[in-house]
C-alpha cells in the first residue's frame with residue numbers, strides 16, 4: 001500500500017459519497033452499517049440512503065465479512081472415495097464506514113491468520129477487499145473506550161479511503177492506497193480547503209477527550225497470580241450465563257468449531273466451520289466428557305484474560321474497546337470494571 | 347497458496363489390535379511422503395464424521411508409511427475402528443513441537459508412559475535407540491490399567507532383551523489367575539527402581555493428565571529440574587494450525603507451542619491438572 | 621435397514637406431525653428406513669424389537685409406566701422425542717397444582733372418573749434415555765440429524781450451547797438486553813433461534829443448555845420488572861421438572 005501525499009485530500013457531502021458507492025458498486029459488493037430493528041448490521045447497500053454513518057456500532061463486527069460466522073471449508077463425497085475439494089467463496093468487497101476500533105480488529109486478524117499458517121478462507125476475502133474507514137468525532141455512546149487503548153477514535157492507517165465528518169454531513173476524504181485514490185478520482189470529489197484539513201485535526205484532538213469510559217489492561221495476563229486468584233471472578237461468574245454473547249460479538253474473537261455434515265443421500269457432505277466461544281461449556285470438552293474449563297468462572301476468566309491480551313492469541317486477540325461485549329451482555333458484566341478491580345491487585 | 351485445511355489421502359495398509367480399545371493403523375500416504383519428528387501429530391479425517399488429532403507412533407526414519415495408535419473413545423476414533431485394510435482416510439500435518447531429543451544428547455533419559463500415552467513416546471524410543479551412543483542411561487517406565495491394556499507388549503519385551511534401555515512395566519491391577527511377570531502398582535511406584543541420575547536427566551512423560559501430575563510431583567521430588575521434565579499435553583483441538591482456539595492452555599497453544607512442553611513452561615498456566 | 625418405531629404418551633402429537641413434515645426429505649432414505657410402528661399413520665402391530673424408538677409425550681398415568689418400560693425393552697436406542705418426553709413439557713405445569721383440582725378442570729366434576737392421572741414425569745424418570753431431542757416440537761434439522769446418525773451408527777451432533785449463540789450468529793438485536801424476558805441464555809439451541817429472530821422472546825421449549833444459570837436469569841427478570849409468579853411460570857413452562865431447573869422452579 002503506497003501512501004499518497006496529503007495533497008490528495010477531498011471534501012464530500014452525502015451526494016458525493018453516493019457517487020463513490022456507485023463507482024465502487026461496478027467492481028465490488030459494498031457493505032455498510034444498515035439499521036436493523038434497534039441495532040445495526042453490516043450488509044450490502046446500493047447507495048448512501050441505505051446506510052447511516054452516525055451509527056454507534058453494529059451487532060456483529062465487520063470482521064464477520066472476512067471471518068464468516070459460518071462457512072463451508074470443503075466438500076466431500078464418500079462413495080468410491082473419499083473424494084474432496086476446497087470451497088472458498090470470494091467476492092470483491094468494499095467495507096464502508098468502518099470505525100477505528102473495528103479497523104484495528106481487522107488489522108489484528110490479518111496478522112493472526114498469517115501467523116504460522118495462512119488461513120486461505122479469511123485471506124481470499126480480505127485480500128480482495130477495500131476498506132473505507134470512518135473517524136469518530138468522539139465516543140459513539142457510553143460503551144466506547146477505544147481512546148484509552150490507543151485503538152481509536154482516530155484512524156491512523158490500514159484503510160484505502162478515510163472519511164472524517166468535519167462539518168454537519170460534510171466529510172473530509174483521504175486516500176490511503178492506490179486503489180482508494182483511483183476510486184476517489186473516479187468519483188470526482190472537490191479538493192479540500194486548508195480549513196477543511198484544519199477541521200479534521202480539530203476533530204481528532206477533541207474526539208479523544210470526550211470519553212467517559214477508560215480501561216487499562218496492561219499486565220492483566222496469564223499467568224499473573226493476582227489476576228488468576230482474584231475473587232472478582234467468583235462474583236462475576238455468579239451472574240454470568242455462559243451464553244457466549246460477549247465473544248460472538250467481539251471483533252477480535254476468532255475461535256471456531258469444525259464439524260462434518262452429511263447430505264440426505266448419506267454420501268456427499270461438507271466440512272463446516274462455525275464461530276465458537278470459550279464461554280460455552282463445550283468449548284474445552286474432550287472425549288469421554290473431560291473438560292478443562294468445567295467451571296463458569298474458569299471460562300469467564302479465560303475469555304477476559306484473552307481480551308486483555310494475555311491468552312494464547314496474545315495482542316492479536318486483545319480488546320479494541322468497541323463496547324459490544326458490555327452492551328450485549330445480558331448479565332451486565334463489564335470488562336472495564338472487572339479490569340479496574342484487578343488493577344488494584346496487580 | 348496451499349490450503350492447510352485440505353487433507354492428503356492415506357491408505358490403511360494394515361491394522362494391528364493392541365488392546366481391547368487400542369488399534370495401530372499403518373498408513374501409506376498417497377501422493378507425497380510424511381516427514382515428521384518424534385512427538386508430532388496429524389489431524390485424521392474420516393469424512394462425514396470429522397477430524398481428530400492423533401500422534402504419529404512410528405519410526406520417524408521410515409517414511410514410506412507411518413503409524414497411528416488410536417484409542418476408541420468417540421465419534422472419529424469409533425469410525426476409524428470400523429474401517430478395514432484398503433480404506434482411504436485423510437490426514438494433514440505433521441503439526442506441533444515434538445520431544446527435545448537433540449537437546450537431550452549427553453544426558454540420561456527417563457521415559458514415562460501411561461495407557462495410550464505410549465503412542466507419542468514410541469517414535470522417541472526408536473529414535474533414541476538408533477543413536478544410542480549419544481545418550482547416557484535410558485530407562486522406560488510404562489504402566490497400564492490391566493495386563494490386557496498394555497500396548498506394544500512384544501516391542502517392549504524386545505527392547506528389554508536388547509541392551510541399551512531398561513524397561514520397567516507395571517499394571518494397576520491383575521486378575522488372580524493372571525500370569526503377569528512384571529510389577530503391579532501405578533507407574534510412579536516404579537520410580538523407586540530407576541537408575542538414571544535425576545540431576546542430569548530429561549524425563550519424557552505422556553499419559554492421562556492425572557497420571558502426569560503424579561509423575562511430575564515425584565520427579566521433582568527425586569531431583570529432576572522442572573525444565574527437564576517434558577510432557578505431551580492433550581486438549582480438544584480442531585484446526586491444528588493455531589487458529590481455532592480450543593487447545594489453549596493459558597498463553598499456550600498446544601498445537602503450535604506443544605504438544606510437548608517442559609514442565610516449567612506449563613506449570614504457571616491455569617485450567618489444567620498437572 | 622433401520623427399524624424405527626414412533627410411540628406416543630401424554631402429548632399433543634405435534635412432534636409426530638413434525639416427523640410427518642419431513643416427508644419428501646425422507647424419500648432419499650426409503651431403502652434405509654423402515655418405519656415399523658407409528659400409530660398416527662398405520663395400524664401395524666407392535667413388534668419385538670426396534671433399532672430406534674422415538675417416544676413422544678410425558679408419563680402421566682399408571683398404564684403409561686407399564687408401556688414405557690415395554691417400549692424400552694423392545695428398543696436398542698430410545699429417543700425422548702420433544703419437550704414432554706424429555707423434560708415433562710407443557711403437561712408438567714399441572715404438577716404444581718393439586719391433582720384433584722386439575723382433574724376437575726380437565727374432565728369436569730362428573731366426567732371420566734376412570735382416568736387416573738399421576739404426576740407428569742419425563743420418560744427418564746422411569747427408563748434410560750439414549751438421546752434427548754428437546755423442542756416443542758423439535759426442529760426438522762435436529763430430527764434429520766438423529767435419523768442420519770442412527771443409520772450410520774454415529775453419535776448425533778446436537779447443540780448443547782444456548783439459543784443466544786444461534787441468535788447472535790443470526791445477528792439479532794438482543795431482546796433481553798432491551799428489557800424483554802427472553803429465556804435464550806439458559807435454553808439449549810437447535811431451533812435456529814426461531815422466536816428471537818421473529819422478535820419474540822425464547823420460551824424455553826428446548827430445555828436447559830449444557831451449563832445454565834437460572835438463578836441469574838431470575839435476577840435479570842426481576843430487574844426488568846417481572847413478578848415472582850411470572851418468573852416461576854417461565855421457568856416451569858417446559859422444563860420445570862429438569863434437575864437443572866427444579867430447584868428454582870420450586871417443585
Ligand SMILES: Cc1cc2nc3c(=O)[nH]c(=O)nc-3n(C[C@H](O)[C@H](O)[C@H](O)COP(=O)(O)OP(=O)(O)OC[C@H]3O[C@@H](n4cnc5c(N)ncnc54)[C@H](O)[C@@H]3O)c2cc1C
Nearest residue numbers: 285286287398399400401416417420421422423581776777
Ligand atoms: C496432540 C494430540 C495427540 C493425540 N494423540 C492421540 C493418539 O496418539 N492416540 C489416541 O488414541 N488419541 C490421541 N489423542 C486424543 C484424541 O485426539 C481424542 O481421543 C479424539 O479427538 C477423540 O475424538 P472422537 O471424535 O473419537 O471423540 P468424541 O468424544 O466423539 O469427540 C471429541 C470431542 O469432540 C466433541 N464432539 C464430538 N462429537 C460431537 C457432537 N456430536 N456434538 C458436539 N460435540 C462433539 C466432543 O465434545 C468431544 O469433546 C491426541 C490428542 C491430541 C490433542
Ligand code: SF4
Nearest residue numbers: 250319320322323325
Ligand atoms: S472485548 Fe468487548 S469491548 Fe473489547 S473489542 Fe471485544 S467486544 Fe469490543
Ligand code: SF4
Nearest residue numbers: 253254255278303306
Ligand atoms: S479464546 Fe479468546 S478469541 Fe477465542 S472466543 Fe475466547 S476470548 Fe475469544
Ligand code: SF4
Nearest residue numbers: 240241243244246329
Ligand atoms: S459475560 Fe455476559 S455475554 Fe459473556 S457469557 Fe457471561 S453473561 Fe454471556
Ligand code: SF4
Nearest residue numbers: 784787794795802804
Ligand atoms: S434475544 Fe434472547 S436468545 Fe437472543 S441473544 Fe438475547 S437473550 Fe439470547
